[in-house]
Amino acid sequence: MNFQAGKDTLKRKFDTVGTRTPRPDGLDKVTGRAQFGADLTAPGMLWGMILRSPHAHARIKSIDTSKAEAVNGVHAVVTSRDFGPCPDDVLDIRENVMARGKVLYDGHAVAAVAATSRSAARQALKLIKVDYKVLPHVTDVDEAMKPSAPILNRKLFTKGLDKTPRKPSNIAERFEFGHGDVEAGMKQADLVIERTFKTEATHQGYIEPNACLANMGSDGRADLWCCTQGHFMVRQVCSALLGMDASALRVTASEIGGGFGGKTTVFVEPVALALSLKASRPVKIVMSRSEVLRASGPTSSTSIDVRIGMKKDGTITAGDATLRYQGGAFPGSAVPYGAMAAFACYDLKAVRAVGYDVIANRPKQAAYRAPGAPMAAYAVESVVDELCKELNLDPLDVRLKNASSDGSKASYGPNFDVIGLRATLEAAKAHPHYKARLKPNQGRGVACGFWFNFGGETSVSLNVSADGTIGLSVGTPDIGGSRASIGNMAAEELGVPHDKVRCIIADTASLGYNDVTDGSRVTFASGLAAINAARDAIGKMCERAAGIWGIPVDAVTWEDGAARPSSPNAGNHEPLTLADIAAQAGATGGPISGHCEINAEGAGVSFATHLVDTEVDPDTGYVKILRYTVFQDAGKAIHPSYVEGQFQGGAVQGIGWALNEEYIYGEDGKLQNPGFLDYRIPVASDLPMIDAVIVEVPNPGHPYGVRGVGETSIVPPLAAISNSVSSAAGVRMTQLPMSPPRLLKALGRI
Amino acid sequence: MFQIHVSTSINGDDTEFSCEADETLLDVLRDRLGLTGSKEGCGTGDCGACSVIVDGRLVCSCLMLGAEAQGREIETIEGMANGSELHPLQQKFLDHAALQCGVCTPGFLVAAKSLLERNDNPTEEEVRYWLAGNLCRCTGYDKIVRAVLDTAKEMRKSPKTKKTAAKKRVKA
Amino acid sequence: MNVISGRIPLQYHAPATLKDAVNLLANSKGKTQILAGGTDLLVRMRTGFSEPDNIIDVKHISPMCKISRDGKGFSIGAAVSSAEMSENAALLKAWPGVVEAAALIGSTQVQGRATIAGNLCNASPAADSVPAMVAAGARALIRGPKGKRKVAVEKFCKGPGKTVLKKGELVEAILLPEKPARTGDAYLRFIPRTEMDIAVVGAGVCVTLDSKGVCTAARVSLGAIAPTVLLDARAARTLVGTSLDDPALDALAAACSAAARPIDDKRGTKEFRIHVAGVLARRAAIIARDRALGKS
Numbered sequence A: 001m002n003f004q005a006g007k008d009t010l011k012r013k014f015d016t017v018g019t020r021t022p023r024p025d026g027l028d029k030v031t032g033r034a035q036f037g038a039d040l041t042a043p044g045m046l047w048g049m050i051l052r053s054p055h056a057h058a059r060i061k062s063i064d065t066s067k068a069e070a071v072n073g074v075h076a077v078v079t080s081r082d083f084g085p086c087p088d089d090v091l092d093i094r095e096n097v098m099a100r101g102k103v104l105y106d107g108h109a110v111a112a113v114a115a116t117s118r119s120a121a122r123q124a125l126k127l128i129k130v131d132y133k134v135l136p137h138v139t140d141v142d143e144a145m146k147p148s149a150p151i152l153n154r155k156l157f158t159k160g161l162d163k164t165p166r167k168p169s170n171i172a173e174r175f176e177f178g179h180g181d182v183e184a185g186m187k188q189a190d191l192v193i194e195r196t197f198k199t200e201a202t203h204q205g206y207i208e209p210n211a212c213l214a215n216m217g218s219d220g221r222a223d224l225w226c227c228t229q230g231h232f233m234v235r236q237v238c239s240a241l242l243g244m245d246a247s248a249l250r251v252t253a254s255e256i257g258g259g260f261g262g263k264t265t266v267f268v269e270p271v272a273l274a275l276s277l278k279a280s281r282p283v284k285i286v287m288s289r290s291e292v293l294r295a296s297g298p299t300s301s302t303s304i305d306v307r308i309g310m311k312k313d314g315t316i317t318a319g320d321a322t323l324r325y326q327g328g329a330f331p332g333s334a335v336p337y338g339a340m341a342a343f344a345c346y347d348l349k350a351v352r353a354v355g356y357d358v359i360a361n362r363p364k365q366a367a368y369r370a371p372g373a374p375m376a377a378y379a380v381e382s383v384v385d386e387l388c389k390e391l392n393l394d395p396l397d398v399r400l401k402n403a404s405s406d407g408s409k410a411s412y413g414p415n416f417d418v419i420g421l422r423a424t425l426e427a428a429k430a431h432p433h434y435k436a437r438l439k440p441n442q443g444r445g446v447a448c449g450f451w452f453n454f455g456g457e458t459s460v461s462l463n464v465s466a467d468g469t470i471g472l473s474v475g476t477p478d479i480g481g482s483r484a485s486i487g488n489m490a491a492e493e494l495g496v497p498h499d500k501v502r503c504i505i506a507d508t509a510s511l512g513y514n515d516v517t518d519g520s521r522v523t524f525a526s527g528l529a530a531i532n533a534a535r536d537a538i539g540k541m542c543e544r545a546a547g548i549w550g551i552p553v554d555a556v557t558w559e560d561g562a563a564r565p566s567s568p569n570a571g572n573h574e575p576l577t578l579a580d581i582a583a584q585a586g587a588t589g590g591p592i593s594g595h596c597e598i599n600a601e602g603a604g605v606s607f608a609t610h611l612v613d614t615e616v617d618p619d620t621g622y623v624k625i626l627r628y629t630v631f632q633d634a635g636k637a638i639h640p641s642y643v644e645g646q647f648q649g650g651a652v653q654g655i656g657w658a659l660n661e662e663y664i665y666g667e668d669g670k671l672q673n674p675g676f677l678d679y680r681i682p683v684a685s686d687l688p689m690i691d692a693v694i695v696e697v698p699n700p701g702h703p704y705g706v707r708g709v710g711e712t713s714i715v716p717p718l719a720a721i722s723n724s725v726s727s728a729a730g731v732r733m734t735q736l737p738m739s740p741p742r743l744l745k746a747l748g749r750i
Numbered sequence B: 001m002f003q004i005h006v007s008t009s010i011n012g013d014d015t016e017f018s019c020e021a022d023e024t025l026l027d028v029l030r031d032r033l034g035l036t037g038s039k040e041g042c043g044t045g046d047c048g049a050c051s052v053i054v055d056g057r058l059v060c061s062c063l064m065l066g067a068e069a070q071g072r073e074i075e076t077i078e079g080m081a082n083g084s085e086l087h088p089l090q091q092k093f094l095d096h097a098a099l100q101c102g103v104c105t106p107g108f109l110v111a112a113k114s115l116l117e118r119n120d121n122p123t124e125e126e127v128r129y130w131l132a133g134n135l136c137r138c139t140g141y142d143k144i145v146r147a148v149l150d151t152a153k154e155m156r157k158s159p160k161t162k163k164t165a166a167k168k169r170v171k172a
Numbered sequence C: 001m002n003v004i005s006g007r008i009p010l011q012y013h014a015p016a017t018l019k020d021a022v023n024l025l026a027n028s029k030g031k032t033q034i035l036a037g038g039t040d041l042l043v044r045m046r047t048g049f050s051e052p053d054n055i056i057d058v059k060h061i062s063p064m065c066k067i068s069r070d071g072k073g074f075s076i077g078a079a080v081s082s083a084e085m086s087e088n089a090a091l092l093k094a095w096p097g098v099v100e101a102a103a104l105i106g107s108t109q110v111q112g113r114a115t116i117a118g119n120l121c122n123a124s125p126a127a128d129s130v131p132a133m134v135a136a137g138a139r140a141l142i143r144g145p146k147g148k149r150k151v152a153v154e155k156f157c158k159g160p161g162k163t164v165l166k167k168g169e170l171v172e173a174i175l176l177p178e179k180p181a182r183t184g185d186a187y188l189r190f191i192p193r194t195e196m197d198i199a200v201v202g203a204g205v206c207v208t209l210d211s212k213g214v215c216t217a218a219r220v221s222l223g224a225i226a227p228t229v230l231l232d233a234r235a236a237r238t239l240v241g242t243s244l245d246d247p248a249l250d251a252l253a254a255a256c257s258a259a260a261r262p263i264d265d266k267r268g269t270k271e272f273r274i275h276v277a278g279v280l281a282r283r284a285a286i287i288a289r290d291r292a293l294g295k296s
């Protein structure tokens, strides 16, 4: 009974879907009972702590741990020697979680201890002697690309070029996307604008630091409790790093205090396991905030050139971009996504985006909400805005004129299915915000954004209890209310009230494999799997009803939570509700459950348009956000409150990125601001209410029309705010963040 | 071990504990008393996830030593509901979906409670400034601010809720 | 802790009298630090910048927990929190600039604990309450083994993290004079957000006007633009004899920018601080003037 894509299902009327039901984990979270990564303790537990490099780039000549081992209360000390051979695909992670031979950034882990108290662990860390030979370092992306730059990895030869170079460099790979003749397109334009932009690295800034509790025995079996976006990923990676069977490691996902992509990889988990193995005791590691900022993944910092040609009537004739992203000390920045997403909002005849993945002496980047796309959109949408200004055109009209629509060829290759970009632009144009009056020193900015959205491998198990209630096990950690949405979809499909379904996140031993909670995939993919699992269970319940009634199963249908004869020909039987069938399950063949294991496709891309008004203080460069409205296509908003929450949260993260958040490195290559006092995320008093307008253009790839909504909301803000500030200040800003000193300088005041 | 013996009151319960001098109240609550509702987002006073009320004043438990709890009255998130009866703020946070991941929620609730005890009719701006020391990365604060304003409105309408909410447990 | 390094663990003391506190401070071995609100000290301990052997909590010394007023002025005990200052109507009425500056320190949570004496003793050039205290003519009452002494706040810090306190000395209270007639004070700081930041620049202004609105006395202070908070006499002179009109305010701004000798750091650039020092002094002077005129 698996779902077949079909537009008819999109028109259906819903009972539970689309309503604002209470969330299943709500009570625990308002009473302090919910257990997050750092909240679990185990008998005999030790505290693990990690020693980190004070240098941006250095050779480790020796590590002497003997004094640390002698500290009373210390039960284990580990270094890279405790991590043996491992498969190639996790080599970089192995080196990132514990430096081997070289430290590659300020904060890189070099050793770890486990002790009976935190103070003993702290003392022990101080007694570990590491002898470093400091090497020259580079942290800026453009500097890192220069032939004269210090080389981080002598075995790195740029991939993606016609000929592999003979000399190593910090450029890991070149990517190119696009179609058509860009130069010919530029010639058709009445105006071509070319600009270079720079953006600083930002951190996901989740409020819960990474934490885990590991318990590993000498029999090679282990349990791990951690806050992660993907406990199956944690199992795969950690078991590979520790040389254990994947099934010997059971990972349980705790409640997770934010991730935004930052918890899609491992940092402390393998270290805790190694310490636990060595100490034969459970070990808890909780990162401090400064460790989170210094050593868990921020975004790339970038440098981007964009050239766009436009006709006087607003037609874009060609787009061209070169994107350079440093992704920290290892290859794998999100530059390919950035290059693919850069022009995705536009239906262009000629387009090209070239990306360079660059390494530098910074922490290994991790995904951050629509990884790579916000910076690319910032650059492209800034140039489009400038073209509109120069040609005296309305920025929404120009976007409507060039917008990608159903069937148009995406700048990164495929043709779009049914998409909602136009609908968001039209909603913005019709909104009172767009017509509201502005005062002096105020400006309005518009920008669009795109994100792919993923599906991916997903398993769901749905168990019907004898009393007719439902246990729903999913394997995608709930990061913002997804248990409510997925449970509601199952309830909808089964035809039972939402509070009869309890949705939980099952551990890795209890459910089939699940990809990470990322790519805005959870409500789409786990929801799809939950619907399929419900349909599987419904099929079985129809069989039971058919048996009870003594009629063929194809003469039974499921409607409003009950099995019914499909036509009068099937006989005159009273409907059997889910509870009726569940009560008789033992007598009719045993327990009833539904399953779905899929690799979900058809995620349905997502677009948004943001409108923002700002005011600039021309004497200090201070920027105030006056008004903000998000218009985004959600396909179908399963739980509107959490859809709005995603829009609002993404917009505000974008505000931080645009105005004040940045990784500041000193000349010495050390991070200057590893704390929330100087890594400045927006606080409540910085902001107005964020209006969230949900646009619904159903995704034909999902039975209810769902599109992921988690990521797109961070794509437009950087550009929208930059356009707004540029307009308020009367100067074009080309660097993020637009911190007051930068803005005042651009204004010519200093 | 050089441990300090401390007698204090937590959510109305007389409580005794021993701690080292450099342990913060947050360390004590979480690691010695099992009260893990207060969260550590930073340990340096910047995020407010560890907010508690000490002798009627809102503070960061990460910026106070456990030893300083001697003789004080401490209120944490675990004491906010009256048994199964949620504090109006807790209920409104649920109604308004004012939490996504929920790790900041205990701190926000404790801080908002302290605001409403002082000012039952705060403006949006007052709410935003009072809560500026509580960081939330998920929600953009919109629904949190709405939930607080709505709670204030409701508590003004029915002084009874206000009283039950403010009611302290009598000390044994 | 039986650690191989042999370090004796931290000791916490909570004396009930000033005398005991001074004795402990004078006679304890190793590094001893006063704990007032702890909002600097605990952060420094947590981040490994400070490892005291002894901590003396002064919050059990009742005279240090009070704001009192005699004929000569206010005495703000060194354990009084910023929140308590904001709740003191008389103090707020007399010295709104000082109270507001104290209320800028950190969040609501931090203000529940932070003291202005701690703000001063921490000796950060960016401390918010310090320029305001300097403009208001505050003095620190110091208590030590040899008795009491009073030091003008502008002379208290000798450099970042360095003060005039000698071994065994602590600050008992901050003393503010009674406010002269037709006097107003104000403090403004620049931060890139609205809250939760350390001042990039700060400016304090206190002016006294005559009955015609002409300035007869002024004190202008600047924070975060030099190793310590500056009291700038030249900037003050631009105001005296004027009615704080535009030319006078322009001259004030220029003098403040000229006096600033900041550094580039993660919080702001040199040129930004120089410019904004003038902007803020001008804005603070307007508020101070209006307060002196009884307008606000």
Ligand SMILES: Cc1cc2nc3c(=O)[nH]c(=O)nc-3n(C[C@H](O)[C@H](O)[C@H](O)COP(=O)(O)OP(=O)(O)OC[C@H]3O[C@@H](n4cnc5c(N)ncnc54)[C@H](O)[C@@H]3O)c2cc1C
Residues within 6 Å of the ligand: A677, B044, B045, B046, C033, C034, C035, C036, C037, C038, C039, C040, C041, C042, C043, C058, C078, C104, C105, C106, C107, C110, C113, C114, C115, C116, C117, C118, C119, C120, C121, C122, C126, C127, C128, C129, C165, C169, C170, C171, C172, C196, C197, C198, C199
């Ligand atoms: C999140 C956060 C935000 C902050 N924001 C600001 C801000 O906006 N502006 C600002 O100026 N500061 C800010 N601070 C710093 C700090 O809060 C202030 O400096 C505060 O005034 C310190 O006072 P305290 O009583 O907490 O000092 P404590 O931490 O108790 O003491 C500070 C130092 O002074 C010494 N000391 C304290 N009292 C005495 C005394 N009576 N005699 C001798 N020595 C003494 C201590 O030993 C210690 O070295 C912030 C801190 C945090 C954690």
Ligand code: FES
Residues within 6 Å of the ligand: B039, B040, B041, B042, B043, B044, B045, B046, B047, B048, B049, B050, B051, B060, B061, B062, B063
């Ligand atoms: S943990 Fe106390 S303020 Fe962040």
Ligand code: FES
Residues within 6 Å of the ligand: A207, A257, A258, B098, B099, B100, B101, B102, B103, B104, B105, B135, B136, B137, B138, B139
């Ligand atoms: S809900 Fe996640 S940090 Fe606030």
